[in-house]
Each structure stands twice: as C-alpha cells, then as structure tokens.
Amino acid sequence: MVSLPDDNVGHKPKYFEIDEDDPEALKRKIMKLSKELKRLRAEVEHWKNEVNKIANPPLLEATFLDFLPDGRAVVKSSAGPTLVVEVSSRVPRELLKPGVSVAINQRGNMILEVLKGLEDPYIKAMEVVERPKTRYSDVGGLKDQLREVREVVELPLKHPELFKELGVEPLKGVLLYGPPGCGKTLIARAVAGEVGATFIRVVGSELINKFIGEGARIVRDVFNLARKKAPSIVFIDEIDAIAAKRIEMGTSGEREVQRTLMQLLAELDGFDPLSGVAVIAATNRLDILDPAILRPGRFDRIVYIPPPDxxxxxxxxxxxxxxxxxxxxxxxxxxxxxxxxxxxxxxxxxxxxxxxxxxxxxxxxxxxxxxxxxxxxxxxxxxxxxxxxxxxxxxxxxxx
CATH class of the missing domain: 1.10.8.60 (Helicase, Ruva Protein; domain 3)
Known part of the structure; x- marks a missing residue:
C-alpha cells in the first residue's frame, strides 16, 4: 500500500491509500499530479516575468534619424538631445527609416524595438472625418469661389491621369481668406465630401507647442497621417497663428513658432499633389501672413470668401x-x-x-x-x- 497527497492546492494534504495491486489507479493519480505540476510551473514563470517587468527600467521614445558608417544609429530623444546609439540584433535594420519612432533603454545606448503605428495624441485629438456628408448643395452664395477651389483640389484627387497624360503639375494648395463665418470651412468640407476624401482639420494654434521641436513634429505627423489616409484633404484653419510675418529678434516662443512654420513650408514643398493629398488653409488676416507662405508652389491659388450679397x-x-x-x-x-x-x-x-x-x-x-x-x-x-x-x-x- 502507498500513500499519496491529495491535489487540493493550498489545503492540508489528505493522504489516502492506493492499492499497489491496482496500477491503473496509480497511473491516473500520477497523470493528475503531473498536470498540476505543469500548471504550477507555468504560473511561477508568469510571475517571474511580471517581477522582471517591474524591476526593468522604462524605455524612452526617440525618433530615428540615420545610420553612421560604423553601423551605429543617430536618434533624437524625446527628452531633447540627439544621441548616437547601438542597434540591438533583434531589431531588423530594414525597419529603421528616418522619422520612425523607436524605443531606447534608459541609459540611451541601444535601440531595442521599433514602435509601429505610434500616433501623437495631438493628432488623435484633431478632427478627422473619414467621409464628410457635406455636399456642394450645402454651400450657398459662393458659386465662383467653389469653382476655383474645385479646380485645384477636386481634379487632381479624382482625375490624376489627366495631369499625367498632359505632363502638367497641378496646383498644390488653396488659401481662403475673408471675414469669419462666411463659409471657408464649409467649402473645404464640401469638397472633401464630394471627392470622398478624408477631412483632417487642424487649427493653427494647435500646432504651437512649448517644447522645442514639438510643433514641427506635429506638422510632420499630420502630413504622414494624410498620406496614410489618402485621398485626404488637410485643412489648416487660422493659419495666421503660425504663419505670421517673421521678425529677426523675438522670444524663444516666437522662434518655436517660426520653426513650426518652416516645417510647414518644407511639407508644402515636398509633397506631390498627385499623391492623393490636398491642402486648404484659411485665415481672417491675409495682411499679416509671411510672404513665404504666399509664393507660388505652396498656396498657388488665393481665394477671397466675401460676406454674401x-x-x-x-x-x-x-x-x-x-x-x-x-x-x-x-x-x-x-x-x-x-x-x-x-x-x-x-x-x-x-x-x-x-x-x-x-x-x-x-x-x-x-x-x-x-x-x-x-x-x-x-x-x-x-x-x-x-x-x-x-x-x-x-x-x-x-x-x-
């Protein structure tokens, strides 16, 4: 006769007798105890991993910039400085492209993983309408102005083959100006609705950030989001908040606004109007805008939106x-x-x-x-x- 403990975990074991002449009962009991041992080992492993996660220091988010000739990487840390770091062997190098978000350890000496699909909370908070329901029939008293906007925005989005066949580069953007409440935003939504494009509305003041370089990064992320959701229309309302005339001397805050403006200018110069992204901006104060934003090749068409007659x-x-x-x-x-x-x-x-x-x-x-x-x-x-x-x-x- 043998005595084995019962499988009631956490309780005082109860011993019972198994007849040595009954091998089947013994096998069943051993099999049951083996399963219980396997479960307990898995639970111990789980809690070991949890303890390791708590003990490990947090990772820092950074932006990958470029590779050095010796194989190391240059990253811009979210904390501010630009760092030269090693790349973990677990990270595929083909995923490391300029502008990609990566995670580095707290000491900042190695890239441990690539952060895919990371979107800034500022971008998520902006108005993004996949397919606006506004139509041209919802716009009244602006027939001529609507025609001008449609020529610049609708044709390249709906019929890019016309421009490719003719070898003509379409106009890049439209700037709407005039008194408040006259239909600037309504026109942009109506064009997006008729074209079936994603409508991304950004207010100029939302692009201003107290941290150095953050405003420029938000502008870059907005255009990246627009490319991912193409065909799309980026509507920048109150653009005068970041595009006012620049001055030589100013505070650190004014210099940060200028950095944001320069990033916007770079995005306007760099994007292809046939890529499925169109840009519309609006302002109540055309007279204070920087001349750089008004030159051809950025906002090629400037349309006055008057009070209705x-x-x-x-x-x-x-x-x-x-x-x-x-x-x-x-x-x-x-x-x-x-x-x-x-x-x-x-x-x-x-x-x-x-x-x-x-x-x-x-x-x-x-x-x-x-x-x-x-x-x-x-x-x-x-x-x-x-x-x-x-x-x-x-x-x-x-x-x-």
Whole structure:
C-alpha cells in the first residue's frame, strides 16, 4: 500500500491509500499530479516575468534619424538631445527609416524595438472625418469661389491621369481668406465630401507647442497621417497663428513658432499633389501672413470668401430652411433684404432662433414674425453699424 497527497492546492494534504495491486489507479493519480505540476510551473514563470517587468527600467521614445558608417544609429530623444546609439540584433535594420519612432533603454545606448503605428495624441485629438456628408448643395452664395477651389483640389484627387497624360503639375494648395463665418470651412468640407476624401482639420494654434521641436513634429505627423489616409484633404484653419510675418529678434516662443512654420513650408514643398493629398488653409488676416507662405508652389491659388450679397443670402436661407415647416406668410426674399451685412453663420443662427421662437409660442410652423424677431435678436448682437463699417474697411481687398 502507498500513500499519496491529495491535489487540493493550498489545503492540508489528505493522504489516502492506493492499492499497489491496482496500477491503473496509480497511473491516473500520477497523470493528475503531473498536470498540476505543469500548471504550477507555468504560473511561477508568469510571475517571474511580471517581477522582471517591474524591476526593468522604462524605455524612452526617440525618433530615428540615420545610420553612421560604423553601423551605429543617430536618434533624437524625446527628452531633447540627439544621441548616437547601438542597434540591438533583434531589431531588423530594414525597419529603421528616418522619422520612425523607436524605443531606447534608459541609459540611451541601444535601440531595442521599433514602435509601429505610434500616433501623437495631438493628432488623435484633431478632427478627422473619414467621409464628410457635406455636399456642394450645402454651400450657398459662393458659386465662383467653389469653382476655383474645385479646380485645384477636386481634379487632381479624382482625375490624376489627366495631369499625367498632359505632363502638367497641378496646383498644390488653396488659401481662403475673408471675414469669419462666411463659409471657408464649409467649402473645404464640401469638397472633401464630394471627392470622398478624408477631412483632417487642424487649427493653427494647435500646432504651437512649448517644447522645442514639438510643433514641427506635429506638422510632420499630420502630413504622414494624410498620406496614410489618402485621398485626404488637410485643412489648416487660422493659419495666421503660425504663419505670421517673421521678425529677426523675438522670444524663444516666437522662434518655436517660426520653426513650426518652416516645417510647414518644407511639407508644402515636398509633397506631390498627385499623391492623393490636398491642402486648404484659411485665415481672417491675409495682411499679416509671411510672404513665404504666399509664393507660388505652396498656396498657388488665393481665394477671397466675401460676406454674401442678397442673392447669396437667399440661397443660404433656402438651404437652412429646406427641412423647416414654414407658414405661407414667410417671404425669404424679404428676409434676405433685411439681413444685409450678415454672414452665412449669422443667417444659420437666425433660422435656428426663428425655430425656437415658434417652439416657445407652441406652434408647429415658423412664421414671418418669428424670423423678424430672430433677425432683431441676432443682428443686434453681432452686426451693429460699427461692425458694418469695419467690414467695408478691412475686407474690401479682392486681389493680392
């Protein structure tokens, strides 16, 4: 007779007797204990690995720049300095290309792995719309301006073979300028929607970073993302935040803005307009932009987006009221006359406010009186006589 411990882990073993004359029972018990031993060994190995992970120092993220003749690598550490490091034998050298993110050990003397698909959180936070639903029919009063933008953006994205066949290089970018609320962003979204392109909206102020070199890296990452998601349209709103005229002397912050601008200029010079990426920028202040951003080969077409005239205001009203239940007394032409000086954004606000007026009155239909009250409320806040005068003085330029 033999005595073997029971397999209840963590409890006091219970001994029982196995008849030596019953080898099958003994085999079953040995097999069971072998499985339990294998499981326990795997669990011990797991916890050893966890302890090693805790004990190992963290890795630093860096950007690979180039190889030296002796086989070592030059990297730009996220902490700031440029380092010369060794490359681990586990890292395939064909994966190391300029601009690739890599992980180096804390002492900064070896590349241990390549970080694939790493995207900056600033880039993830930006507005990226795979296929915008905005269409040309959603743009009112800007027929000529829309045609100019379409020629530069839509043709190379939809029919690149035309340019290749003719041997003509298409224009690279479009700069839209004019008063706020007149449809600059709307035009960019409409073109992206009609072409079926990814719409990447970047605000100029988001490209400014307090750390040296970070703004330039974000610009580079934006264009890399655009190439990955091609066909795509990069829309840089408020570009004057980074593209204002440069001065010789300035603070360290101003110099960082200039570095970001230089990276943007380099991206505009370097990308191929037939690669499936188009660039549209917008500003309210064309007069303060650096001449380098305006020269041909970067933003080849500069388009003025004016406040809508009477016909344009009527088209915008028709767009925003097409799903609205209007009373018979509503006269959109008269409303267009009453809203002289209003922008497209103002007209949209008027239509929305008129709908709220009807809801407050308990009606299921919007009347002319609702629109009159909405015009008085919206325009009294946004368009006084002073605003009209400033509009005429500041935005009377239509050509460069």
């Amino acid at each position: 009477k016909k344009g205001r009527l088209e915008i009203l028709q767009i925003h009221t097409r799903k609205m239940k209007l009373a018979p007394d509503v006269n959109l032409e008269k409303i267009a006359e009453m809203t002289e000086g209003a922008t497209g954004a103002d007209i949209k606000a008027i239509v929305t406010e008129a709908g709220y007026n009807a809801i407050r009155a308990g009606r299921r239909m919007v009347t002319m009186e609702d629109f009159e009250k909405a015009i008085e409320k919206v325009l009294s806040k946004r368009i006084g006589a002073t605003y009209r005068v400033s509009q005429k003085k500041e935005f009377q330029f239509h050509t460069i």
